[in-house]
Amino acid sequence: xxxxxxxxxxxxxxxxxxxxxxxxxxxxxxxxxxxxxxxxxxxxxxxxxxxxxxxxxxxxxxxxxxxxxxxxxxxxxxxxxxxxxxxxxxxxxxxxxxxxxxxxxxxxxxxxxxxxxxxxxxxxxxxxxxxxxxxxxxxxxxxxxxxxxxxxxxxxxxxxxxxxxxxxxxxxxxxxxxxxxxxxxxxxxxxxxxxxxxxxxxxxxxxxxxxxxxxxxxxxxxxxxxxxxxxxxxxxxxxxxxxxxxxxxxxxxxxxxxxxxxxxxxxxxxxxxxxxxxxxxxxxxxxxxxxxxxxxxxxxxxxxxxxxxxxxxxxxxxxxxxxxxxxxxxxxxxxxxxxxxxxxxxxxxxxxxxxxxxxxxxxxxxxxxxxxxxxxxxxxxxxxxxxxxxxxxxxxxxxxxxxxxxxxxxxxxxxxxxxxxxxxxxxxxxxxxxxxxxxxxxxxxxxxxxxxxxxxxxxxxxxxxxxxxxxxxxxxxxxxxxxxxxxxxxxxxxx
Ligand code: UDP
Numbered sequence: 389x390x391x392x393x394x395x396x397x398x399x400x401x402x403x404x405x406x407x408x409x410x411x412x413x414x415x416x417x418x419x420x421x422x423x424x425x426x427x428x429x430x431x432x433x434x435x436x437x438x439x440x441x442x443x444x445x446x447x448x449x450x451x452x453x454x455x456x457x458x459x460x461x462x463x464x465x466x467x468x469x470x471x472x473x474x475x476x477x478x479x480x481x482x483x484x485x486x487x488x489x490x491x492x493x494x495x496x497x498x499x500x501x502x503x504x505x506x507x508x509x510x511x512x513x514x515x516x517x518x519x520x521x522x523x524x525x526x527x528x529x530x531x532x533x534x535x536x537x538x539x540x541x542x543x544x545x546x547x548x549x550x551x552x553x554x555x556x557x558x559x560x561x562x563x564x565x566x567x568x569x570x571x572x573x574x575x576x577x578x579x580x581x582x583x584x585x586x587x588x589x590x591x592x593x594x595x596x597x598x599x600x601x602x603x604x605x606x607x608x609x610x611x612x613x614x615x616x617x618x619x620x621x622x623x624x625x626x627x628x629x630x631x632x633x634x635x636x637x638x639x640x641x642x643x644x645x646x647x648x649x650x651x652x653x654x655x656x657x658x659x660x661x662x663x664x665x666x667x668x669x670x671x672x673x674x675x676x677x678x679x680x681x682x683x684x685x686x687x688x689x690x691x692x693x694x695x696x697x698x699x700x701x702x703x704x705x706x707x708x709x710x711x712x713x714x715x716x717x718x719x720x721x722x723x724x725x726x727x728x729x730x731x732x733x734x735x736x737x738x739x740x741x742x743x744x745x746x747x748x749x750x751x752x753x754x755x756x757x758x759x760x761x762x763x764x765x766x767x768x769x770x771x772x773x774x775x776x777x778x779x780x781x782x783x784x785x786x787x788x789x790x791x792x793x794x795x796x797x798x799x800x801x802x803x804x805x806x807x808x809x810x811x812x813x814x815x816x817x818x819x820x821x822x823x824x825x826x827x828x829x830x831x832x833x834x835x836x837x838x839x840x841x842x843x844x845x846x847x848x849x850x851x852x853x854x855x856x857x858x859x860x861x862x863x864x865x866x867x868x869x870x871x872x873x874x875x876x877x878x879x880x881x882x883x
Contacts, residue, residue: 393421393871394502397530398493399431400510401456401486402470403679404760405532406431408609410438411636412508412530417447418639419867424504425449426496428456430468438648454492461485470680474709476805483592490515497523505874508607514599526604526873528866534610534759535618535632536787537780540568542625550579556801565617566791573802574782604873605629607866609636609763611852611859614845615787629869631862635763637742638853647740654708654737660744663733667701670751670839673773673825674744676705677756681777682804685714690814691775692724694798694821695754700829701731703744708737745770751839752828754798754821757784769846771795771828771838775816778803794842796827 395416399409410425417423425439432453439451456468461481466472473482497504497519506526509516520527531538540561544550547562555573572579578593600606610632612619623630640646647657664672675695677683683691688706692715695702706712716736719725725734741761744750745768753765754773762784765772772795774785782803788795798816828838852859 392502392505393867393874394500394505395421395423395870396497396500396504396507397423397425398507398509398513398516399425399427399530400470400512401428401431401468404758405510405512405530406435406469408532408634408636408760409508409510409530410435411639412607412609412633413439413449414442414447415633415636415639415863416867417442417449419863420448421867421870422448422502423450424500425451426493427451427453428468429453430456430466434652438645441644452496454496457485457488460488471709473680474682486513487515489513490519494519494522505877506604506870511596511600514595517599517602524877526870527602529600529603529606531606531608532759533608533780534762534784534787535608535615535622535630536791537759537783538622539564539618539625540570540783540786542622544575544579550575565621568786568790570782570786571801574776576779576783576803577805603628605631605866605869608632609634609759611635611849611857612862613848613852613858614766615791631866633859633863633866635767635849635853635859637760637764638767638850640742643743646743646746652738653740655735655739657740657743660733660735660740661747663703664744664747664749667749669748670829672701672703672747672749673698673752673754673829674703674705674741674750675754675773676703676739676741676761677707677775677777678758678761679707681756681758681779681781682709682711683777684811684813685711685718686814687812687816688712688715689718690816690818691754691821692719694816694818694825695732696724696728697818697822698825698829700751700825701749702728703733703735703739703750705735705739705741706737712736742767752825754825757781757788759784762788763849766792766794766842766845767849769843771835771842773798773821773824773828775800776803778805792841792845794838794845796824796838798824 397409397413399406413423413425432451443449458467461484463481473479508528508530511529511531543561543564549559550572553559556571558569558571561568605628611634612632706715742764745764753770755761757774757776772788774788774795775798776782776785798820800816851857
């Protein structure tokens, strides 16, 4: 009997994880299968409108939620996504809460109609391996990283090259397809014993790696042409099925979809587009450092001064956490906004990033190199000014700078612990920001070459998701594979 395909998607509670999962849900539903996203209430509220709109247009898509156990683990009310986790103590509690999600998730699965035929679950929810066994359905991991990062991770793990160097001593990744120079202080917590994340991550990483090896396959938000050498290598290394189906952000076709990825932009979409329409093509630098990384207020102020110094139009997104108040205050008292009036747009809170990047007025992206942002920059066909802060971002910076050759670094040197505020003060000076902006937006052959490469990559990204493109083909292969699995499935007594 042919089964009706029903994908259940469960993201980690962090924008860099749930935004691409929602895009993936839309993409899969566009190909026919029923798709259910399961998440927690605050995230569901952010996407309700988007999903309802997609469902009203006929896509077999729905969004279900269950309570996040914040109070049970002692988290403050509303602390339901990593954006609101601001200390190691909260992080520990957040991990405990994540672990408690298995039972409510399974209870919801039990009641779902049609019966789920497969699930795509974030890599950071390792308990889902057991759920998949219970329900006897294939579990596919969603990994939010690039293949380049996965291969770097693997190489560091097996070579242990970072073990024999000091924090700031540059080393070359051995047996790697390209020459990549790193320092230990740029590596994520696991490889960086000085980092506060190291201990906690080791045990967690071990659980993830077991659950990873048991997964049926891995879905990645990337496209094969962007990093084909790494895709091939990572397939060999993992020995698992890997489907590169990105860039997922490109499934948002109209401006409402592009603006409302999370339904909470702090600026009116029309106002934002109007401001961009008034700027010259390719003239604006868009600066945004993602959803969870934290630079200290003096460093953020210096970034603003660097944008001012660049003498170019800019959009500066300042994330609305409690520390941002200090920066907002400085903006008022210093007269910054007044000085840059007309050429500087400040967004306090959440920006409609994909909508902005897609506008022809944007000429460069100052990014923290989170993988989603990096890929969104690639799609927009713009060069990047790179300012990695934590986690895997320094490694993504290497991809942009050394492999794709579309970026210039501001010169940040070391990771900051993911959830503790950066207390280092001003490490990157305003002149460094101005100089990096100039190197991607200014005159000269090198800058022009970067812009040309970026435009080519942008075209390549769009072709990958078009009919006949590699990602479009991979989505079809994934669905076909899941259909075969569903048809081979034996009905179980308990489910
Ligand atoms: N994002 C956005 N508006 C903002 C900040 C972030 O739309 O003001 C989106 C961005 O487009 C990306 C995601 O949030 O899709 C951030 O993911 P990324 O992997 O770049 O970084 P993270 O936030 O996980 O560090």
